[in-house]
Amino acid sequence: MNSNGKNDSGVREMQSKGRILIAEDNDTIQKLLTRLLISSGYYVVAADNGTQARNELAKEKFDILLSDILMPGMGGIDLLKEVKSNFDDIPVILITGNQSLDTAKEAIRWGAFDYITKPFSDLSIILHAVNRAITRSLLEQEKRDLIQELDTKNAHLKHVVQELDYNNARLDLTVNDLEIAMNMGQIMSSELKIGEMAEGLNSGMVEIFSPYAWGILHAREGKFNLEIFKNREWDEGFQEKIIERVLSDYSSHSSVSLNRDNLIVEIHTPPLSMKESPAPQYYSVPLKSCDDVLGLLFLSAYIKPDYERTKKHLLKLIANQLSGSVQRACLFMKLEHQNQELKRLSDFKDEILSIAAHDLRSPIAAIEMTANLLYSYADKMTPEEKQESLAGILKKSRHMIKMLNEMLSISTIESGNLILNKKIINIEPILKEYFATASALSHTKNIKLIYQVDENLPQVDVDGDKLGEVLSNLLTNAIKYTNPGGKVFFRAGVRDSRLEVSVEDTGVGIKEKELEKLFKKFSRTSSRPTGGETSTGLGLAIAKKIVEMHGGNIWAESEYGKGSRFSFSLPIPDKIDKK
Numbered sequence: 001m002n003s004n005g006k007n008d009s010g011v012r013e014m015q016s017k018g019r020i021l022i023a024e025d026n027d028t029i030q031k032l033l034t035r036l037l038i039s040s041g042y043y044v045v046a047a048d049n050g051t052q053a054r055n056e057l058a059k060e061k062f063d064i065l066l067s068d069i070l071m072p073g074m075g076g077i078d079l080l081k082e083v084k085s086n087f088d089d090i091p092v093i094l095i096t097g098n099q100s101l102d103t104a105k106e107a108i109r110w111g112a113f114d115y116i117t118k119p120f121s122d123l124s125i126i127l128h129a130v131n132r133a134i135t136r137s138l139l140e141q142e143k144r145d146l147i148q149e150l151d152t153k154n155a156h157l158k159h160v161v162q163e164l165d166y167n168n169a170r171l172d173l174t175v176n177d178l179e180i181a182m183n184m185g186q187i188m189s190s191e192l193k194i195g196e197m198a199e200g201l202n203s204g205m206v207e208i209f210s211p212y213a214w215g216i217l218h219a220r221e222g223k224f225n226l227e228i229f230k231n232r233e234w235d236e237g238f239q240e241k242i243i244e245r246v247l248s249d250y251s252s253h254s255s256v257s258l259n260r261d262n263l264i265v266e267i268h269t270p271p272l273s274m275k276e277s278p279a280p281q282y283y284s285v286p287l288k289s290c291d292d293v294l295g296l297l298f299l300s301a302y303i304k305p306d307y308e309r310t311k312k313h314l315l316k317l318i319a320n321q322l323s324g325s326v327q328r329a330c331l332f333m334k335l336e337h338q339n340q341e342l343k344r345l346s347d348f349k350d351e352i353l354s355i356a357a358h359d360l361r362s363p364i365a366a367i368e369m370t371a372n373l374l375y376s377y378a379d380k381m382t383p384e385e386k387q388e389s390l391a392g393i394l395k396k397s398r399h400m401i402k403m404l405n406e407m408l409s410i411s412t413i414e415s416g417n418l419i420l421n422k423k424i425i426n427i428e429p430i431l432k433e434y435f436a437t438a439s440a441l442s443h444t445k446n447i448k449l450i451y452q453v454d455e456n457l458p459q460v461d462v463d464g465d466k467l468g469e470v471l472s473n474l475l476t477n478a479i480k481y482t483n484p485g486g487k488v489f490f491r492a493g494v495r496d497s498r499l500e501v502s503v504e505d506t507g508v509g510i511k512e513k514e515l516e517k518l519f520k521k522f523s524r525t526s527s528r529p530t531g532g533e534t535s536t537g538l539g540l541a542i543a544k545k546i547v548e549m550h551g552g553n554i555w556a557e558s559e560y561g562k563g564s565r566f567s568f569s570l571p572i573p574d575k576i577d578k579k
Helices: 009-015 026-039 050-059 077-084 100-109 124-188 196-211 238-253 307-379 385-413 428-444 463-479 512-517 541-551
Strands: 020-022 043-047 063-067 092-097 114-118 213-220 223-230 263-268 281-289 291-302 423-425 450-452 460-462 487-495 498-505 553-559 563-571
Touching: 009 463, 009 498, 020 026, 020 238, 020 512, 026 043, 026 124, 026 223, 050 063, 050 077, 050 196, 063 124, 063 223, 077 092, 092 124, 092 213, 100 114, 114 124, 196 213, 196 263, 196 291, 196 307, 196 460, 196 498, 213 238, 213 307, 213 463, 223 238, 238 263, 238 281, 238 291, 281 307, 307 385, 307 487, 428 450, 428 487, 460 463, 460 563, 463 487, 463 498, 512 553, 541 553
Parallel strands: 020 043, 020 063, 063 092, 092 114, 223 263, 450 487
Antiparallel strands: 213 223, 213 291, 281 291, 423 460, 487 498, 498 563, 553 563
């Protein structure tokens, strides 16, 4: 080390014009060079031989190396080669005596920056050589720094170009997706049926999202339809997971708690070949109109993280367009349903008028004829003939009133305007009332009416008047189609936790193939009343509607030529105890 030591090297370094390492085994020359260079403003470290100098080069960075050629151990030439190989090619100035001048000149060809000879006759030569070397070292360092900076900027520019190319590719993809979405928008704007609309959208959804599956949940005729488009094969249970997820998502967006009981699932499997991809994610967007939730658009697909935000935004755009289309389709379906209902009611009205015109003409003509007879010949008729004529008018009038009442009842039911005034009642008084009324009618035909009603019947929640219409119709029909001398059994009791009422007769019965006609409007079988009575064919249809509005069931059993049994059952309220 030089005699100056290194305790104040930091100060010298801060004030120095450069950092110089001296390798010189001659202590006198080493001290001379050290003092000269320090006094000239350089930071100096001195080493006694080549090996020590190499160690210093490994520890610190220097701008110049001044090295004697002839040193014990590693000489200047070997140190020069070491510097060229391992230490950033710093300028090397060789110190040589006259006897090694040729060696020094040769070393210049090996890469030495310069050489100075000793003994030193002019110290300014040393300073001049050092200043030139420092200048070169600094220029080389600046060059390296500039190259490094340029490399850094080139690398950054390359990254910017790559990112720009990537963004351009994303932009091209987004533009392509938007074009596809616009075509999908045209489909949604033109198609009124949701199922057909969804089929038209599938190719666009596949091109934009490459989904495993996607679909639309929407309401239809009191039910919910889930249209699922399956574009890939999926593992067992995947479909159920999708359905459960859709039900949960819809319920979270809507006040309606949707479950499998009111859901219709339709699986569509278009012939599309999809590429394999990682496990899909699940996305869903509610279909809304103002505050109403019309349904749900869902998607199961793998979307790259870099594209996820864009794709999710596009899914929302499609959902917004689809919301309006679904609402329009629902309104169209509702209007179509209303038109069908109006046509049905119009056809029903025409049918009512046709039957009324046909079935009322005969009794009205008979009444008119009998009235004319009384008006013209009353003074020539016996009291018995007058009484018989009046009885005929009364019978025909009652028949017409009954027919008109039935027509009004079925019209009210068909139009949806029938309102039940239900309340919890004991049914036995009603059963007895209509049994008594029917008994008078059965007496005129010499038919035995038998009352077989269980005791302690449970209370039921019914409209007593409407239920009376059912009882009256069943009892009247049984008497009408039973021959004189026959029997009609009126029964009621609890069967399978329901109240069951039946009317069984020993009458003409109904052919098996005609049983399906019963309970339909204006239907008549080949069986004919035994006393010439007439019928509108509406009574059983009215009875069926009334029973079903009470939550009950009605049915018929018959053996042709031996009789029939008509029965209906009603639910028993849970909170009402039996008497």
